[in-house]
Amino acid sequence: xxxxxxxxxxxxxxxxxxxxxxxxxxxxxxxxxxxxxxxxxxxxxxxxxxxxxxxxxxxxxxxxxxxxxxxxxxxxxxxxxxxxxxxxxxxxxxxxxxxxxxxxxxxxxxxxxxxxxxxxxxxxxxxxxxxxxxxxxxxxxxxxxxxxxxxxxxxxxxxxxxxxxxxxxxxxxxxxxxxxxxxxxxxxxxxxxxxxxxxxxxxxxxxxxxxxxxxxxxxxxxxxxxxxxxxxxxxxxxxxxxxxxxxxxxxxxxxxxxxxxxxxxxxxxxxxxxxxxxxxxxxxxxxxxxxxxxxxxxxxxxxxxxxxxxxxxxxxxxxxxxxxxxxxxx
Numbered sequence: 001x002x003x004x005x006x007x008x009x010x011x012x013x014x015x016x017x018x019x020x021x022x023x024x025x026x027x028x029x030x031x032x033x034x035x036x037x038x039x040x041x042x043x044x045x046x047x048x049x050x051x052x053x054x055x056x057x058x059x060x061x062x063x064x065x066x067x068x069x070x071x072x073x074x075x076x077x078x079x080x081x082x083x084x085x086x087x088x089x090x091x092x093x094x095x096x097x098x099x100x101x102x103x104x105x106x107x108x109x110x111x112x113x114x115x116x117x118x119x120x121x122x123x124x125x126x127x128x129x130x131x132x133x134x135x136x137x138x139x140x141x142x143x144x145x146x147x148x149x150x151x152x153x154x155x156x157x158x159x160x161x162x163x164x165x166x167x168x169x170x171x172x173x174x175x176x177x178x179x180x181x182x183x184x185x186x187x188x189x190x191x192x193x194x195x196x197x198x199x200x201x202x203x204x205x206x207x208x209x210x211x212x213x214x215x216x217x218x219x220x221x222x223x224x225x226x227x228x229x230x231x232x233x234x235x236x237x238x239x240x241x242x243x244x245x246x247x248x249x250x251x252x253x254x255x256x257x258x259x260x261x262x263x264x265x266x267x268x269x270x271x272x273x274x275x276x277x278x279x280x281x282x283x284x285x286x287x288x289x290x291x292x293x294x295x296x297x298x299x300x301x302x303x304x305x306x307x308x309x310x311x312x313x314x315x316x317x318x319x320x321x322x323x324x325x326x327x328x329x330x
Contacts, residue, residue, distance in 0.1 A: 106147030
């Protein structure tokens with residue numbers, strides 16, 4: 001991406017703490033465009049999670065890059081400066097500076113997406129913990145490649161990664177794996193590596209978040225286990241039923257009993273919560289949060305939702321997620 005200004009000179013000015021406000025804004029705007037591009041590409045697969053709380057990709061892009069532009073007491077962009085100074089090879093050209101900015105934005109977006117997935121989906125979070133346990137237990141590694149975190153088998157003898165980035169497996173590849181690969185929760189990672197190497201010409205690398213989303217869709221209860229990797233399976237339906245009942249109790253206790261919401265409204269809110277719970281089990285919320293309630297209250301406008309129900313409905317949604325997460329921990 002060509003720019004009308006020198007990113008290299010601006011980054012150097014930032015490192016020297018001599019940059020102007022307009023120069024910083026130029027780098028922030030470019031970083032936001034990079035972040036938006038990554039999120040837009042990912043949004044095809046992650047929209048159920050990312051868009052569940054009525055935010056735009058532009059807003060998410062800003063949040064994703066915000067950590068890069070945090071300052072210390074002297075106004076220095078500590079993380080950005082540290083990354084620039086430690087980059088190898090040393091950044092000396094405009095092309096290198098653009099590549100650097102693109103890479104650190106990709107890393108920031110990947111981290112941000114992982115946090116969103118964890119916070120938005122308790123089942124995703126628990127399965128991710130289980131897969132991370134397998135990675136550590138079996139000596140696998142994680143490496144970010146082109147803005148995606150991949151599971152890798154091992155380094156080469158010289159300690160460097162030998163990864164062919166032109167033929168990396170993607171989300172579609174993971175989705176199309178034969179069901180036989182997913183029979184054993186304890187061997188899932190090794191089975192996928194074996195399949196890639198024997199049945200395909202793909203690079204032996206597994207996109208982590210895509211794998212977790214696939215495992216949730218295939219059979220979440222098989223992949224939610226304690227750190228010991230026991231064979232005890234959690235009943236997803238039971239967890240959701242308990243979480244919904246506790247959320248209903250909160251609705252009754254905090255809103256209906258206190259006459260903040262009438263009984264007829266409460267019944268429609270319950271139906272919306274039940275639909276959310278069903279979608280969470282089936283892969284994730286696939287519309288903006290407000291639409292669940294507006295489907296039940298057919299005459300409700302978006303402005304009315306925001307003024308009358310938004311705070312309550314978002315609180316109940318967070319309660320539902322918390323109740324699910326609490327049961328997965330126990």
